[in-house]
Every structure is written in structure tokens, then in C-alpha cells.
Amino acid sequence: MIVGKQKPLDDIWNRVKGFEKLLVFGCNTCVAVCHEGGNKEAEILTSLLRMRATQEKVPIDIRSSGIERQCEHEFFDAVEKEIEWADAVLSIACGVGVQFLVKRYPSLQVSPGLDTTFMGDVEKPGLFMESCQACGKCILDLTAGICVMTRCAKRLLNGPCGGSTKGKCEISKEIDCAWQLVIDRLEALGKLDDFVKVVPLKDWSTGRDGGPRKLFHEDLES
Amino acid sequence: MNLKTPSKLEKMLAAGHLAVTSECGPPRGSDPASITKKAEMIRNHVDAINITDNQTSVTRLCSLAACIHLKHMGVEPVLQMVTRDRNRIALQSDILGAASFDIHNILCLSGDHQSFGDCPQGQNVHDLDSIQLIQSVRHMRDEGKFLSGDDIARPPSMFVGAAANPFADPFHIRALRLAKKVSAGVEFIQTQCIYNLDRFEKWMEMVRDLGLTEKVFILAGVTPFKSAGMAKYMKNRVPGMDVPDEVVSRMAGTPKEKQSEEGINICVESIQRLKELPGVAGFHIMAIEWEEKVPEIVERAGLYPRPQIS
Numbered sequence: 001m002i003v004g005k006q007k008p009l010d011d012i013w014n015r016v017k018g019f020e021k022l023l024v025f026g027c028n029t030c031v032a033v034c035h036e037g038g039n040k041e042a043e044i045l046t047s048l049l050r051m052r053a054t055q056e057k058v059p060i061d062i063r064s065s066g067i068e069r070q071c072e073h074e075f076f077d078a079v080e081k082e083i084e085w086a087d088a089v090l091s092i093a094c095g096v097g098v099q100f101l102v103k104r105y106p107s108l109q110v111s112p113g114l115d116t117t118f119m120g121d122v123e124k125p126g127l128f129m130e131s132c133q134a135c136g137k138c139i140l141d142l143t144a145g146i147c148v149m150t151r152c153a154k155r156l157l158n159g160p161c162g163g164s165t166k167g168k169c170e171i172s173k174e175i176d177c178a179w180q181l182v183i184d185r186l187e188a189l190g191k192l193d194d195f196v197k198v199v200p201l202k203d204w205s206t207g208r209d210g211g212p213r214k215l216f217h218e219d220l221e222s
Numbered sequence: 223m224n225l226k227t228p229s230k231l232e233k234m235l236a237a238g239h240l241a242v243t244s245e246c247g248p249p250r251g252s253d254p255a256s257i258t259k260k261a262e263m264i265r266n267h268v269d270a271i272n273i274t275d276n277q278t279s280v281t282r283l284c285s286l287a288a289c290i291h292l293k294h295m296g297v298e299p300v301l302q303m304v305t306r307d308r309n310r311i312a313l314q315s316d317i318l319g320a321a322s323f324d325i326h327n328i329l330c331l332s333g334d335h336q337s338f339g340d341c342p343q344g345q346n347v348h349d350l351d352s353i354q355l356i357q358s359v360r361h362m363r364d365e366g367k368f369l370s371g372d373d374i375a376r377p378p379s380m381f382v383g384a385a386a387n388p389f390a391d392p393f394h395i396r397a398l399r400l401a402k403k404v405s406a407g408v409e410f411i412q413t414q415c416i417y418n419l420d421r422f423e424k425w426m427e428m429v430r431d432l433g434l435t436e437k438v439f440i441l442a443g444v445t446p447f448k449s450a451g452m453a454k455y456m457k458n459r460v461p462g463m464d465v466p467d468e469v470v471s472r473m474a475g476t477p478k479e480k481q482s483e484e485g486i487n488i489c490v491e492s493i494q495r496l497k498e499l500p501g502v503a504g505f506h507i508m509a510i511e512w513e514e515k516v517p518e519i520v521e522r523a524g525l526y527p528r529p530q531i532s
Contacts, residue, residue, distance in 0.1 A: 154306070155346075160390065160391075161352075161462075162386075163334070163462045164462065166391055198405060
């Protein structure tokens, strides 16, 4: 899923303090799981911004709302009136949601309240780990099921580099060396011979480098 | 002798001589004098000089331009090239640029992560990795073609090298990773600085067992310590470096004014021991900002005069 992190309150406040009617708008799917951008977080953020407005004597009316997903039209019906009321929306969805709002309401002022950080998993409660770059051409079978494009700081397809130390990456003792993980798993599977095979040059054109991507199913068009 | 390139380094190794290379870091400015000065100090004591490519990710004068300065002096350069800063278009283009100046040696590296350098906010490229760069240079040279398959008019003629670090982890795959570089087409290796000779010997044994010393020339990397402080720094702060405690204590136990001399002693002793090790084809002396000591090291290690190769 998509993971994000709320921007610092000062930063958010500076983005929105000039508006008169602000709607803080949560997105209750991906970024709610990481407790950063869901509808509950929208309510908390609304309270914090109201306090700030009172402290600084800024006349701004702030309301809170949210939907299940800001990236699909079907969820917006219930909140049309609230959006109509606002002269600006502070969206705490990921960048996809922020842009979908802009696409849907071309004249609406929209500010991002969240930094979209990565696609990842919930390794344990409270811990979210990046695991996929959406490169558009999965080769996880070549690297023991560990995405080295994501987890190696140099995205080496034929690692580990000379900086791998005691299972950790050269850039931080807090970060696992992706290639150590690959080798450990190859060994556990009895497939270390696969390590010697050179992974060929990657075609990056299916990723960001090839321009914006789209997927279209004609049969689903209504 | 079946030579594949006009490289003097290749000739030296193919003739069975222990080769000696060294390296110079380009300046953080555009004055070429620092390169030519360093090269002048060591040119009679080494067979080729590597020029580092923005080492530790600190922005410097480019490796290619510095290699051209060496070439103009009549010194044999080894062009270091990292995949961190260039995509496959720029890599191929720079290789051709180097080839146009008859630069005949290249060292294919991935490069230190940019977070260590002066532009930690920058992107890293790594369109290719070091092993794929080895493959690419060999493809350009041997097939005479670009990666796209198009013909190259006057292909590069480069002796292809890479680094190996027997001291990084996991240790047991380090020889296998060299095998991977060999299968990609690497022809010579310069290793990370060796301080833990026991571990290096163990690695070489694994390398010999895989039959790799028959396929690739291995130059053992050495770096003299200038001080006990440097030894401690290398031990604790440089990723993938293995400096045994006894080496640090030997430096620390030497009076300060004698420490640099002791650093040279350790370096010379290491070379002498490694000269006897089967599979070691030469030495790569990385005297970091201490190039003036290279002649002394080479002479004391019994590697001088350098054999004359036409």
C-alpha cells in the first residue's frame, strides 16, 4: 500500500493560513493504515489548526471531512456539499489523491498536507517498510524475491557492493543490505548457484523513465 | 602473447611481470597542475596510474580530463568510471571520448553512495551496475557495437578492470562475486586496501579454487597509514574496510613522529608477504594524498626498476 507522512504542523499552517474556509480532507484507505492521512487524522489535524488560528488570531473557518479513497470518483458523492463550501482543501491523501481532487475540481485550491513516501508493507504494527518501486517489469524471481531496486541504496542488480558490512548497508547501520538478504534466502532455498548468474541490463522504459504510465481496460468503460 | 588491447598494463601482466599501479585523485578545481605534479612524482615507479572518479562522491575535476592530462605526459592512465553518475548513454559516450585519446584501461565501478559526498541531495543513476558496465565495455570493444546493437566506428580498445573487496560481507560469496565479474568479462582486478592479510589469503585461496586466477589478473591493493589516527578512522569509519586490532595497536604504539614511517613499513611488509602469494599478479598502491611516498614503497618492496615494455 501507499505510505505517507504528515507534513510538520508549521509547514501545513503556512500553506493554509491565508484561506478563509478550509476543509481538512482525509483519505481513509492506504494512508489511514499508517495513521497519517485517514479521516481520524483529519479530525485531529483540524483541531490543531483551529488552535493555531486562535493563538495567532487568524480568522479562518476550518472543518474536517474525509472519504474512503480520494482517487476514485464514486466516493465523492457524500462530500460534494462540504467541498463546495470550502475555498480550499487541505488533502492528507497521497499525491494521487491530491491530484485527483485537482482533476475533479479544477477551480478548487488544493494543498498537500502529507508527503507521500513509499509503497510498502506493514512489517509489524507501527513499522512500515518500502518494498516496491513500480518499475513496471518485475524481476523478483531473479533476486530471491527481494526487490534490490528498492532495498539496495544503489539499486545494484548484481550486488552486494563493497560497502556491505555485517549485513548492513554502507549508508546506515540501521538499513539491511538488500543483497545480504538475497544471499541468505538463496542459501536457505539451496539456490546459491543462482547468485553467479549475471542479471542483465534492465529495461527502465517501463518505469518512470518511459513517461507517465496508464492502464486501460476498454471492457470496464461505462 | 595474445594481447587484446594496446594497453601497457595488459602487456606487463601478460608478460608475467608483477605489475604496479597507483592512483591520483583529481583536484577540487580546474588547475591541472596538481594531477601532473602527482603523476610526475610516481611515473617512473608505476606502470599505470588510476584517476579516481569523484571518489567518496565528492565533486572533483572529471576522471576523463585528468586521464587526458596523463596521456599528454606520456603516462599510462586507468580511467575509473562509476555507474553512480551516468546513464548508459553517458557511459558509452565517455568511453568513446576516452578511446578517442587512446586511453586503454578502464576500471568499472559502482561508486560510493552519494550520501558520503558533497551533494547528498543529488540523485544516483545506477542505470547499470559495475558488472553490467564490464559487460558493456567488453561488448563495445569485442563486438564493435553500441548497447543498441548499432556499429561503432573505431571501437574502444580498452583493457577492462574492476574492483574487488574481499573484506566486505558476506565473506563467503566474495570469491563468487569475483566469478561473476569474470564471467562478465573483467580482465584485471584491483582490490580494496589489504590490512588483514590472513583474510586476504583465505579469499585468494577461494579465488584459486574457482580457477579465477587463470582468467583474471589480480592486483593486491595497499594503502600506507600516515598516522595512528588514520588507521583508527579506516577501521571504524570506512565501510567495507578490515583493519585488524594488531595493526592499529602497532601504529598507536609508535611515537607520533615515527608513525608515518611505520605506516610505510607495514605497507612494504604487506607487499613482500603478498608477492609470494600464488595468484597475485601485481600491486595497486593507493597512497591517499601521499603520492610522494609511492617511489619509496615500490623500491623497498623490491619492485623497482620497473620492467621496460615496448
